[in-house]
Amino acid sequence: MPDRQPTPIGAPRTGLAPRAPLRQNPPQRKDPPPRQDSAVSVGHPPWSRRQVLLLNATFEPLTALPLRRAVVLVVRGKAEVVHGDPAGFVLHSATASVTVPSVIRLSTYVRIPYRGRVPLTRAGLMHRDRYRCAYCGGRAETIDHVVPRSRGGAHSWQNCVACCAKCNHRKADKLLAELGWRLLITPTTPRGSQWRLLASAVDADPQWLQYLGEPAA
DSSP, X not given: OOOOOOOOTTOOOOSSOOOOOOOOOOOOOOOOOOOOOHHHHTTOOOGGGOEEEEEOTTSOEEEEEEHHHHHHHHHTTSEEEEEEOTTOOEEEOSSOEEEOEEEEEESSOOOOXXXXXXXXXXXXXXXXXXXXXXXXXXXXXXXXXXXXXXGTOOSSTTTEEEEOHHHHHHHTTOOHHHHTOOOSSOOOOOOSHXXXXXXXXXXXXXXXXXXXXXXXX
């Protein structure tokens, strides 16, 4: 019987079953990214912040409603959609589909008591002055007190005007007479239900403007 020669170190082994290949872990499944609100993806505010203009049966502007409340009025037949969302979004339920409204109109006339005082807000004042600086006529970015509050000026419609950042910085706490400036407009208190609505609306849909009226200069 021939002598058995030792197998050199590192030489392949013979007569043995081949080694099973190492088992690799299967690739992990990646979940798809969460679906984003389509209204947000195209630059619209989130659904929870969307507002809808409510008109009386006579097309008089009444107020701005949350989207959910506006849809409920439409579904119950108490209002109809006058203008839908410009992007054409539709809300679906188990029994119906409703176009996302931008402007709705009540089916029956509602008498609203007269409320004379219009609250002074930045949005309302900017609309009153057409977003133009009362001193130079440029694009307004802020609000200025004609008579500075540090010198006894009131925070009122008659003493507040829209103003650009440059004029606001130059005017500081000075009076117009001290600068030789004059106002390009006469600040007045606006009147009407549409002005109360403008005062409360931050970003009004362009489709609302035909019902809110032209801002007074």
